[in-house]
Amino acid sequence: MGKRPGSLVRGSLAAVRPPPRLVDWSIFAIVLFEAVSGLVSFTIGSPSAWPLFWLHRIFGLTLVVLLGFKLARVRHRLTESGRWRPTTLLSVLSLVAALGALATGVAWAVGLDVRIAYWTLLSVHVGFGLALVPLMVWHLSTRFRLPRRQDFDRRRTTLKYSALLVGGAAAYRAQEVANRLLETPGADRRFTGSQPRRGEGNGSFPVTSWVADDPEPIDRAEWTLTVRGEVESPLEYAYDELSLDGDERALLDCTSGWYTVQRWRGGRVGDLLDAAGVRDEAEYVRFVSVTGYRWSLPIEEARDALLATHVGDERLSPGHGAPMRLVAPGRRGFQWVKWVDRVDVRRRGDPAQWLVTLVSGFE
Structure with missing residues (x-):
């Protein structure tokens, strides 16, 4: 048998x-x-x-x-x-x-x-x-x-x-x-593994924050963007002084499990660096949020990034990082720093950014 x-x-x-x-x-x-x-x-x-x-x-x-x-x-x-x-x-x-x-x-x-x-x-x-x-x-x-x-x-x-x-x-x-x-x-x-979120503009993809980052809406009239560090001429811009000729279609892939492809508009980081005059010793660019959250990119990668003020044809909503957020193609969503108000040009990377990502919103 x-x-x-x-x-x-x-x-x-x-x-x-x-x-x-x-x-x-x-x-x-x-x-x-x-x-x-x-x-x-x-x-x-x-x-x-x-x-x-x-x-x-x-x-x-x-x-x-x-x-x-x-x-x-x-x-x-x-x-x-x-x-x-x-x-x-x-x-x-x-x-x-x-x-x-x-x-x-x-x-x-x-x-x-x-x-x-x-x-x-x-x-x-x-x-x-x-x-x-x-x-x-x-x-x-x-x-x-x-x-x-x-x-x-x-x-x-x-x-x-x-x-x-x-x-x-x-x-x-x-x-x-x-x-x-x-x-x-x-x-x-x-x-x-991320799933798609389709559509255009603020309402087409979720509002997420890394850990506890959730500031009150920022008044554009009071907000400024500072460029400092390893530059010849530190700069400060009011919102209405920003050049918004940067326009890029880029994919945002969030670690909470979704992705979206959007048209982003704002200022090119490379133009800001050229205006400030980057010193030869500079190797990294650090983008700092009003919450203290921050992330750094190698300077050549940073030159191709965008500091967005608009998504689709809409101004960024507060939850999506208004007045300005980093758009860094090829990076995950938590590295697209929201509520940016400072750009630091540095000789070295910033290992402490890993700790700051965990505590920035608890202040």
Whole structure:
């Protein structure tokens, strides 16, 4: 008689299942990779970086299988009340965070676009992922067991992990094909995972702020733009003195999970730098918000940027950065500084900008 289907499935899984300790450490390694690659991806807007995003998704799908192996092994500890220990709750919390990260990631990939309170599914996905890292570290510390020498068989281990990763890549590719065939909202995602927001002008894309940046509307009559630092002639402009001959169609890709293509109009940064007379030592240009938020660009990149006062045919709304915001093509949305009132020309970059991005709005 032939083998039963269940036996065939179990046999197939056993063929690709690594030893238990390798499974545990593989889950931890993938969680760390997912957290790091996810955070790094927030700083990348260039299509040339697509491999990082692909790897993030492929490893995430591979994690589903590894978690399945883990659950099959320890399910009796969770289902039998007599086996519960103080560390069991930690295991459950880790599982909830892992399943939450995976579920929201997959839902976002197929185009489900709902909000949970203030946050998009992508933001919730990030929250679960960040919570999972310390939970996994804590969980491993309670059951610390390094892999044994016999857990490693170079040929078998290589084949098993290759099969898992190829399976993850195939699943991701199948999901993308299904999105296109079924014409789901996920079919229009960028390589970053962001979904489109179509239309023109202020009302066509969301108002978002990084962390807590949310100043009161700024009076254009009182506002000025200062250009200072490594320049021959520091400058100060009132709103009505700005040259608005810059006009560019550029894509804004927000880390909260959406993108929009808009026509932006304002002053060219290169023209401001030429008017101020940049010194030879200058290497960076820092754009500073009225909230203290700031971001720096290499000077050659900054020359091609725009300080926008209009989006479409409309003046920028306060929520979108009026009177002036940075338009930096190829950069992610949090680097498009809003409410700019100062341009600093500098010899060096500004590492402290990473800290300032987290605290600027809490003053």
